[in-house]
Amino acid sequence: MDSHAIALNHAEEPHHDHPAHLRHHFVSLEQQNETVSFGMWLFLLTEVMFFGGMFTAYLIYRNWYYPAFVAGSHTLSIVLGTVNTGVLITSSFTMAMGVWCAETKRQKGLIVSLVLTLILGFAFLGIKAVEYQEKFELHHVPGAHFDAMSFVHPKAEAGQPAEPGLPLDMARKTEVYFSLYFAMTGMHALHMIIGMALLSFMIVKAARGGYSHGNIAFVENFGLYWHFVDIVWIFLFPLLYLISRHQ
Amino acid sequence: MSHPVSDHEEAHGPHIVSPKIYLLVFLALLIGTTLTVVASYLELGPWNPIIALGIAVAKATLVVLFFMHIKYSSKLMKLTVVSGIFTFLALVGMSMSDYISRAWGSF
Amino acid sequence: MDHISPVIWQFLVKWLTDFAVIPPEASKIAPQVDALLVFMTLVSLVGLTLVALLVTTFSILYRRERNPVATQIEGSTLLEATWTIIPLGLFLVMFVWGSVLYFRIYTPPPNAMNIYVVGKQWMWKAEHPGGQHEINSLHVPIGQPVQLTLISQDVFHSFSLPAFRVKREAIPGRYTTVWFEATEVGTYHLFCSQYCGTSHSAMIGNVVVMTPDDYKKWLESSTSGVSLAQNGERLFASLSCTACHNGRPDARGPSLANVYGSKLTLSNGEHVQVDDEYLRQAILNPSAHITQGYAPIMPTYQGQISEEGIFSLVEYIKGLDSNYRIQQTTNTTSFSPAVTAKSAAEGTVKP
């Protein structure tokens, strides 16, 4: 996240054996790299706690309003969710490969991996957009237009018998479910968008050969970020999509 | 020039994980995903969420250990990860302790 | 005295007449709380004096003039253990003592009379079982445990009675309870102590503690003619609760006679104790707890009944002790208020 940003004017520094990207206040590249990746990890800790607040809320309300959470979860498409999980895991894999290519100085491989990662990111967001779209149409977006009645009298889907309806009071609690659904997946998507912006930046830089001289800390740390976003989804997927599918 | 003391124990270069391991982890993650989806269709009572979360934890661990290189990192990094998990659990656990114990007594 | 400016003089007079450190002790729990407060104050004074004494003596003894060269000392495990363990011990005493009080203040005795209080921006509305309403004041008898069932209609408020040393937040969506037993006749402050918006500081009133006789008189003089239970009964009929809860064997809903205080078995196998909060939830969120043997058909009444209405229903259901009464009451409308007021004055809630 941060390593690219730092380049200090070191006019009064005697440059002996310093590589160009060693910043003035570090003694060695190794120290610099470890420092930066430690910083990245700390940043990820703040991210853990950031999502942690929402996970706490989720667990509490899931206990309270279990039927509403089941009903809400059943409106999500398990196919889309599973595909998206696959997409994201694959993008994590391509990202890991990107890091490896960078480490082993394979410029082409790096570019290909990064582009693949970016494409998979777009695929994920595209599928997410389709899902959001459907929620909008069904008035399942919390707020003034939220419609709980569709949970009292659920419509039968093609080929499947209608799910049993919820009593009105419980049906209203699906709004809590969807609040959490949108807050959590929305924050996740926001992180993806930020990540994809950084990816694009990296692709351009990689194409110019920016990572072929050993200064790959940025790629490595971006990799950490991307994997973290993947981990968040690894938890979101079962929590939001897979509640009591057997019912 | 003297080297600063930091907490890194031994000074070997960054460990490069081989693509083979990445591929294995990737496959394991895909299998894990399939397993959770399948498990959610089975009637397992209270075990459903536990299994779902268990698989998620396992998957996350794989990502952290291999994709994020923690297995090959210094003690400090491992400690950092653990402290993050610890604080997260403190938030969730201590909050839940209020909600769960409300049912015991007058509240 | 005429060189003293009148302003200062006024202050002096006020200081001498009003100065107090502790508000009046007007409830049974107050002296117990004060005892702990005094204990804590003493411990704090001792601790503070100790720290101040150490700092001043060392400053005098070892000031540069007297002791030009410092003697370096690493530390002392023994000393450090002492000042870890002694404060820890004292704090633990305060913890245990405080927790005992806390549980006492928030666990009402079974024979307490119940007053319902709803907080809203920016007033307190109290509802006595006999149907007496009051706003920003609370009349209670001496020597009788009084339980308050609190709820807020909008934001957090806090029902604060400093002279009784009790306080409880009124929160939206859920009942909270607190109890006290007044011991001194008099009029004391009632504050809203949780910040609740513009007129928070105007959400104040009085709690009036009376002798039982005066209290009875007050009840009679301020009755509205309909007791809470009667009002609840009317609501019970007009909201057609009776369609399902009528005590007949073929009724779709369970009989509500004697449910209050009983232990219900829910359809998921759990057991719950029926209290005020449970009744409220049963009316507003019926599907959250389904009683064993019944279908989740009860409609929610969320948005249809005011908090006061729910109080009435709760009070009515609490008092139901036979199916017969349901039959009878659905057909009757006239009651003698004097009787209910009197039974309210006796004030006990049926366990």
Added chain:
Amino acid sequence: MSTILSLPDQSTARIPKRNYLTNENGILSWLLTGDHKRIAILYLISITFFFFIGGALAGLIRLELLTPQSDLMATDTYNKVFSMHGIIMVFLFLVPSVPATLGNFLIPIMVGAKDLAFPKINLLSWYLYLAGGGLTLWAMITGGVDTGWTFTTPLSTHYVNTNVVTTGLAIFIAGFSSIFTGLNFIVTIHRMRAPGMTWFKMPLFVWSHYAASILMVLGTPVLAITLVLVVLERTIGIGIFDPAKGGDPILFQHLFWFYSHPAVYIMILPGMGVISEVISTFARKRVFGYSAVAFSSVAIAVFGFFVWEHHMFIMGVSNYSTLVFSLLTMLVAVPSAIKIFNWAFTLYKGSITFETPMLYAFGFMGLFTIGGLTGVFLGSSGTDIHLTETYFIVAHFHFVMVGGMLMAFLSGIHFWWPKMTGRMYPEKVSQLAAVITFIGFNFTFFPQFLLGMLGMPRRYAAYPPEFQVLNVFSTAGASILGVGYLLPMIYLVWSLKYGKIAGDNPWQATGLEWQIQSPPLTQNFIEIPVVTQDAYDYEWLERQKEHEVTQLG
């Protein structure tokens, strides 16, 4: 009275020509600087600005409370005033006060590094602070906010129509500035220490900042997400805290205090670090039980995450969890007690002088002890019922925050002023200011304990007349206090031009920062030092001096 102040011969002394202040010129060289010392100065100016805004609001509060009626301003104005006072003082003054100024300036030097690990992020953190601060001011000018500093839902989400969203976002942004500061410190302390600088040779100032940084990094994001949810609830109406939709307003309290309790330790720990340095220096003695003081900082940080519910004892949380949290609150109070006694015993067999920083440090010891012990009154659940939401709490937290942290901040500013600027302030006036502050402080806030005991609720624009006497005392005290804070402002600025030249080590202190020139060079050290001495090793310092003398001679 003797002092240890040793200034160089004023007729020949010069401020070194090359130092971090003169290294580059022009406003841009400041706005784009990566130098931690310059960023510290930028922070110092900004937080002082916000302190005086918060202070002026405090003045308005006290003026309004002079009389029982709400006559100076309408109640809703009063509500906005104390909300803004709390928000500005906590988030824009006290949280960044010591860490972002003194910490920023000193931590790299104390561990023997040329800069913090991430200079650009450090600068970014200042800009985020400015953005957050600016947005807060904008919210204040365009109508203010009247939720209290605690943003309590559902009041903040549904029942007020003031600038909650703007302020929430402002604090969100300012929160990230605090996260980045903490992150930078942790990384620097772990990774950038000079050769020989082991953990147990680090000054306690560094330890306490390390502990506070843990809290900043792990606590602040929870506040951030909570504010985001509040903003979403207010703008689009999601239902996470809204009881009308099935949400639980108490969950907001849990999440808010999960940050805001640790935040009070973010606010005090760096101050404790200052006190360790100051007391050791002016007693010329190693801090008594160095490792106990160091570990107690970390203990406060770790336990600090487990006590937040003590702010919610009467709010309908479960009685059983009250029990647990009350117990843990008692445990977290112990490490503070350890520190106080260790500082007191640092004086034992010392060689004590009473310069201004030391006077402030003594003030800290007394006032923090009172504030902390009254915190224990609140941590004990039974007495909390009576005292909560009254002026007792207001007194408690002003004792720890103003009597504790602000005193520590002033102590530190006076202590390191010669290092930061190269000049001394006038000693006598500054001692006077310290005494005035102490007296004014007690006048202002001690009566509030009594008011709280008597039951006067906080956040009241109008109050029953019998509380007036004590309120008048408090207001009178606040005006003394205001003078006490204006004085340093004046003479410190004065000293920039007219102060005596301080020299490298006016206090004869042992820290690495005192072994370099004042004001320091941009890169701090000409040669990265190799540390062989312990922290507070006065014998080492003596040897060092003799060595110099023999060499010169």
